[in-house]
Amino acid sequence: MSAPRCDRTRAWGALRGHFEAHGRDLDLREAFERDPQRFERFTLQAPEVFADLSKNRWDLATQHFLIDLARECAIEDRRDAMFAGEPINATEGRAALHTALRAPRGAAPHGDEVHAVLDAMLAFAESVRARAGDPYTDVVNIGIGGSDLGPRMAVAALEPFAHRGLRLHFVSNVDGHDLTAVLRPLRPETTLFVVASKTFTTQETMANAHAARAWFDAGMPAGADRSQHFVGVTTNLRAAADFGITKTFGFWDWVGGRFSLWSAIGLPIAMAVGAERFRELLAGAHAMDRHFAETPLERNLPVQLALLDVWYRNFHGFGSRSVAPYHQGLSRLPAYLQQLEMESNGKGVDLAGESLPFGTSPVVWGEPGTNGQHAYFQMLHQGTDVIPVEFIAVRQATHELADQQRKLLANCLAQSQALMLGKSTALAAAEHAPTASTTFDRELLARHRSFPGNRPSTTLLLDTLTPRSLGALIALYEHRVFVSGALWGINSFDQWGVELGKALCSALLPRFATRDVSGLDASTAGLLQRLLAR
C-alpha cells in the first residue's frame, strides 16, 4: 500500500496548526452558543446506531482537515482492499475477511465455505436447544481471548432472548479456580462442553479442556459416550479426534481471533438465542459493513469515530477513553473492546517496520453506566486528566420497570451534560452542600465543589438491544479500529506482542520441576524460589 502514514500528510500539518490556533482551547459551551445547528451538524445515523458527536472538542474546520487526512491516507482504498480479501495482514500474508462471515451468500469471498459451516453450526445449535433439559442443562465454553470475550459479551447482551432451559458458562483463565467454580454445581450427564481453539494447542484452553474431560470421566460410568458432551471449534481435526471430539466446526486463517464471534466461535451465542437470531446478529453487522463500504467519509460513522480518536490521541494527547454502556447487558463490552482495540492497535511500528513517533491505541476501559458513576466518575469530572467518555444508551428496555429505564436514561444524559457544562466556583458557592463541614470555609469549599467542564463525550444511541443492533454496534467498533490503525500506518491484524511472553512461559515451566533458577534475572529467580518454597 503506497498511501502515506498520517504524520506525513499535508493534512497533518494543517491539523497541527489548527490545533494550536483553535483546537486546544475550543470550549464546547461556547461552540454550542455560537452554532445553533451544532447538534444537527455533528450527529449521524448509521444502521441501528445513532451517534451524537457534537459534545466533542472539534469544529467543522477540524472535521474538514481530518477528512483530508483520511483521503490522503487513502482510507477508502484500504477499506476496499479489506473487503476484497487482499492480504492486508501483510506480516502474516493473510486477508482480514471477518466481513465475509456476515455477508449474504454470494456477496463476498469464500461465501460457499462460510455458509456451509454457518448452516452446520446453526443446525447443531438448534439440535442442542431442542435437547435442552434432556440431556443438556448447561453448556460450558472453554476458550480464551477471541474464543471467549466475543461470545461471552454477546450472550450477556442478549440474555433477554436466551433459551431459559440452557445455562451458558464461560471458562477462560488457566487458573484452576475458574473451571472449578464453574463445574462445582454442574453434573457431567447434563453438561455440554465447547472447546474453542483454532489450533487446539492454546495452553490455557487445552489445560481446561483436559481437566473438564477428567471431571466428566470421573463422574460418568465407564464407557459413557463422551462424544455427546464435547464439541470442538477448531481447524485441527486430528488433535480434536485424539482428544475424543468427533463433532467440530472450522474456521479460517483470514479470521482473526478478536474478529471471530461471527464464525463458529459464535456457537455459544447461537445456542443461547437460536439460529434465526444469530442470523440477525450477522445481518446487523452486514448492514454496518455496507454503511462503512458505501457511505461518503463525511457521513461514515466508523470513519468519523476513528478520526476523533486520532484527533484526541495525537493532538490533544489524551491517553485513554472510557466506555460507559448504560445497559447492564453490555457489562462485558469494555473487556471485549479492550482486546479489539488494544490488541489491534497497541503497536509501536508501522507496516514498514519504522518506530512510530506518535501514540497509537489508547487505554480503553469502563464499567456499566450507573455503576461507574458510583466508582470512578469522580475522576472523569474533577480529575487532572481529560478522558473522553463514550456513552452507549438503549432507548427501549426489554423489561417492564419503566421508572428504572427513565432513571437510567436520565443518568446517561446528565453525565454527558455535567462533563460538558461543569460548574463555576461562584455557582457552587451559592449552593447548599448537605454533607459539608460547618467549619470549613464556604468559599474554599466551593472550589472543591466546582467542575471545570468542557470535557468531551460521544453518545451512541440504539433503539433496542437486539441481535441486529448488537451486530451493528460491534461491526462499527471493528471498522473504527481498522480506520484508526490504517491512519497510524500499522497492521491491525497481527499480534506479535503476545509471542515473547508465551516463549518465556514455556522456558520457565520446566523450572517448576527442576527447581533450577540459574541464568534468570535476579527478580524472576527470586520470585520463582519463593513460589517453589515448600
Place this chain on the structure above:
Amino acid sequence: MSAPRCDRTRAWGALRGHFEAHGRDLDLREAFERDPQRFERFTLQAPEVFADLSKNRWDLATQHFLIDLARECAIEDRRDAMFAGEPINATEGRAALHTALRAPRGAAPHGDEVHAVLDAMLAFAESVRARAGDPYTDVVNIGIGGSDLGPRMAVAALEPFAHRGLRLHFVSNVDGHDLTAVLRPLRPETTLFVVASKTFTTQETMANAHAARAWFDAGMPAGADRSQHFVGVTTNLRAAADFGITKTFGFWDWVGGRFSLWSAIGLPIAMAVGAERFRELLAGAHAMDRHFAETPLERNLPVQLALLDVWYRNFHGFGSRSVAPYHQGLSRLPAYLQQLEMESNGKGVDLAGESLPFGTSPVVWGEPGTNGQHAYFQMLHQGTDVIPVEFIAVRQATHELADQQRKLLANCLAQSQALMLGKSTALAAAEHAPTASTTFDRELLARHRSFPGNRPSTTLLLDTLTPRSLGALIALYEHRVFVSGALWGINSFDQWGVELGKALCSALLPRFATRDVSGLDASTAGLLQRLLAR
C-alpha cells in the same frame, strides 16, 4: 495540616534533577547487571503480602529522594492523625476511621459501637447460614458503589470458603435488566434481600429495592411476612421502617463508602464465609494497619507503593496503571480498585482549594491474568505508551489442578520478565515465526517481532488467598491511596465530583414526563427528544 504539598518541597526539586540526570533513562536490565543485590534491596515483606519492587524504574537514589519527599510532607503525622480519628476529611469535617472497624476491642476510637454492630451483624449472618436451604437459598445484595464493589469483590475472592447452600447475588445498576436477570431464576419464599444504603435514599438502590419488594409481594400470598426477607444496612432507621424493614445494621459518617466493606456493608461476605472467617478478614486488615502505622518508611509497603505511584505519575508521566491479578477469584479487584483509587484521588484541587499543577490518580484498569494476556497485553508489550503493570500472584491454590497452578504462575512470571527483558530485532531475526508470511521481508518482520523491554512492573505475592490475606491486601491498597493522596495534598475522603451529575439527573427526570426540552444545550435536548420519540 501545615505540611507542604509535594511540589513545594526540596525533595521535589531533587527528584526533578535526578529524573533528568538518571531517572528517565534508567534501564532495568543494566540495573540488574550492575547490582547483584537489586532483588533483595527492592523487595519487602508486609503482613501476608510479599512485594517485589525491583522491576521498577528506580534506584536507591530515587528511593532516597522519595522518602525525603514523604518526610517533608509529614506523611507519618498525617497517618497518625488518621488513626487517631482527627477530622482529616476536612471538607466534610469528618474522620476517616475505617481502620477502627478492624481493630481489636479497645484498640481504636469508637470500639464499643463498632464491636456492638459487628457482633450483631455476624450473629445475624450465622443465623441466615443456619437457615440455608430452609428457607433461604439465595441472598440478593442491593447496593451500589461502596455498598456493592467491596462485598462483590470479596465474595468472589473467597468463593472456595463460601457456604454451598447459599447463593449470593449482587444488583447495583439502576438498569432494570440487572435486577430482572438476577430475579428470574429465584423464588420469593427462598430469597433474602439485603438493602445497603447509608441514607436509604440512593436513587439506584431504592429503585431496585422497591422493584424487589414488588416482585416479592407479587410472588407471595397476601400478608406474607416480608420482615423475614428484607434486611437493611443503613443509618436511616425511619426510612427503612417505612419501607417495611425492621432488621437493620448501622454504620457511621466516619466510614466512607469505598472503605466500608469492613462494616455492616460486609454482611454478604459474612453470610458467604461465616463469622469466624469474617473476623479473619478484619484481622488481616488490622495486621496491615499495624505495619503501616509502625514500620519505618523505608520498609513500609503502602508508603513505598505510593512513592512509586508519584514517581511514575509526576516524573515519568505515566497516565495509567494496569492491575493483573493472576487469580480468577480476584477478577473484580480492578473494579474495586477503580473506585478506591480514582474516587479518592481523582481530584484537581488541593485541600487549600488550589488547582493542582500536576497529575493525580492514574487510570487503574485490568482483567484477570491470563485473560488479559489474550486481550490487551499486546499493547503493554509493544504499544507506544509505557504502562506499569501490577501483578498479583497467589502461591497455593485451593483446588487440586496442580498442573494448571504451575502454568498460571509461570505465565505471571513470564509476563513481568518479558516486559522487562524485551527482545532485540537481531534476536527476532534469528528466530522462526510460525505464522509469518513467506513473502514478507524477514528483516522487516523482525522489527514487528521485537520488543523494547524496560517496561516496569511490581509483583505482589500472597501465599494463599484467604480471608486474612485478602484483608491485608485490601488494607494495603487503602493506605497506599491515602499516602499518594496526602503527597498530592488532596482530600482522599470526599467525592464532590459525583454531585453535579446527580443534580442534573434530578433536573432531567421530570422532562421525561413533561417532554419539555427548553433551556437545555442542543445536544442534550436533541438526545432527549430522540429518547422520547414514540
